[in-house]
Amino acid sequence: MQISKGVEWAAHAAALLNGLPPGRGLKAEALARFHDVPAAYMAKQLQALSKAGIAKTSRGAHGGYRLAKPADEITLWDITAAVDGKGPAFRCTEIRQNGPCGLKPEDCKRPCQIAAAFASAEQAFRDSLTAVSLADLAGQVVKDSEPDHLLAMMNWLNAEAEPLSEKSA
Template sequence: MQISKGVEWAAHAASLMCALPPGKGLRAEALARYHGVPAAYMAKQMQALSKAGIVQATRGKQGGYRLARTADKITLWDIMAAIEGSAPAFACTEIRQNGPCGAKPEQCRQTCAIAAAFYHAETLLRDHLRSVSLTTIAAGVVAELPTAHLQDVGAWLEQEAVALG
């Protein structure tokens, strides 16, 4: 399974928004500039997060995005599902019924070991992503970055944040 860049970009954007003061937001263009990614593509990710209720979008000259819920109520699974969708990554096609030695449908009433292994792995991934909140991610970022870098981020946020109505 390959997780798209959009998931990564959306998770980074959402984790940055954890640091916004109340009533403030960031424009999609500012988020794109901060992360060094194309503005149109960041805007697409932000629209998907907004549609999923992860961020709140405010339109207009002073428009922007902020988290729609507290960071502890948003998980990496929420973000991934908003960007990629929640359909299973693995879809069994019952290939074991094909070809000259294919099994009869009545022999395939139970999930085969291959499909079962993929389903199990996906369940573990989804459960793990559901257990990681933006609060956990933000705490990790703060713990790993030097104070001077965090101060630079704070100054950037102060300069770029817009008051949302």
């Protein structure tokens, strides 16, 4: 079981977007440079956030990304689902219907107990991630960080973040 590396990047990127002043945006290249990851691949994750309605984009000159919603309405699960997909991790192939003692499909009204157990576990996983919003993360980061580091980040954001045009996708 493995979660795409892009989820980590997208989560950190979203957290950074949350930190920039209102009306400002960051382009994909800047977000990638901040985290020192390949720009093109980071752009791919940002696209996913955009499609999911988590980030807004502006194209053209002075384009870039910014959050589409207040940080407290964006959960870690939203980001994970956007990048990694919403599909279940455990894919029941109904092998109980196979083989010499296979069940007939009409006898399978009850879901496979194994699949049901995994579905329940995945629900617990989702619930746990849904309980964490970007706003929570930002609060923790601010509380845990050294003051001079926060200052450095603010300076960097003010230098990189550009006002972007109002039109957005």
